[in-house]
């Protein structure tokens with residue numbers, strides 16, 4: 001190695017405005033060679049957030065556009081699953097635990113925050129591992145972990161389950177809502193009216209699963225895909241790599257985020273997932289609908305840990321649709337922009353979200369709301 | 376929610392299978408449960424997500440990217456560079 005890398009370079013080196021500008025210039029040159037307009041979908045909400053925060057969409061040439069994709073597990077969680085959490089939280093002697101923005105997403109009875117206001121014991125943890133402590137400290141309560149997330153977060157839940165079994169903890173159950181990325185991408189592409197020409201592939205999903213899960217998108221669907229990191233330089237460089245693929249008539253899976261992503265991914269984490277989870281036949285994605293094999297559940301031999309089995313009698317499974325004005329569905333499919341929504345910024349704001357895309361900080365509506373005044 | 380932060384490993388505790396990491400001056404603990412035994416060492420850069428180390432960051436690869444950025448910046452002429460500094464002042468306060 002020529003020199004030592006400093007930690008701060010991992011932040012600032014990939015945020016340097018001049019580097020962004022330099023890539024923007026290279027992109028402009030490439031864009032002149034394009035024979036038609038191209039729409040590039042960033043699958044993951046983390047990228048949407050970066051694009052909006054750094055105003056990357058404003059420095060692009062006219063014939064290159066970002067379209068936002070389905071990549072936020074908070075945004076795609078259907079109301080009926082949130083209702084489960086709400087109902088569970090309302091049971092006597094239950095502590096319901098979840099991560100992230102989930103607590104604010106409205107279900108049909110209200111959000112978990114509302115449940116808490118009504119006296120339910122709903123807690124939010126930074127790490128799934130904290131759930132273990134809460135279970136140990138409350139032996140007379142049933143602790144339910146409402147697990148959400150894509151491939152990124154699934155192995156953390158699996159590691160928690162491993163600990164539960166190892167330490168013989170009897171009062172911790174799981175509500176598994178882990179979803180996977182390639183299945184919805186396939187659904188979007190199979191829709192003939194889709195406008196997608198290429199993808200920016202998720203960063204941390206790919207750290208776990210490896211870039212190999214996207215091969216079909218280049219090979220079968222003929223869409224260039226570049227796995228990108230979350231820093232602004234990563235995103236703009238990935239865009240440049242995609243345009244180069246167009247101009248050189250290539251169609252490949254490339255990895256811009258090669259400092260953290262390999263083809264095979266984190267196989268240790270994959271093994272842990274394999275041990276505890278299997279695919280659900282179906283899972284309903286908010287706004288997109290039923291997608292087969294797009295989510296995970298606990299394997300049968302661990303059903304004693306599965307709150308959906310243990311509390312089966314009180315958990316309804318009918319579908320519940322969204323507020324009729326909410327167009328999150330079309331936004332998640334890349335067919336509409338938050339600004340196309342009639343209630344955007346009016347009836348629907350981060351403090352009073354009507355749809356889930358306004359809740360998560362990585363949701364497209366929330367990102368537009370927060371950074372929209374830069375436009 | 377999958378955003379994760381690059382950190383540097385400062386200590387490893389084999390009994391609890393955790394690492395102490397430095398995230399730009401903040402010291403935190405992270406689980407090593409998702410990493411192959413012995414694969415993470417003091418001084419390594421890692422990605423942390425919800426309290427777990429989810430992978431290492433390849434230092435050499437990161438350096439190569441940074442060098443490539445320098446090279447691209449070197450190709451911009453002085454006027455462009457000047458302009459980009461002015462522009463960036465506007466956008467990135």
Ligand code: SF4
Nearest residue numbers: 045046071072376377
């Ligand atoms: S939660 Fe993860 S997968 Fe979803 S948008 Fe954020 S970073 Fe991407």
Ligand code: SF4
Nearest residue numbers: 326327341348355365
């Ligand atoms: S602004 Fe609100 S109501 Fe409109 S699409 Fe977004 S989340 Fe749904």
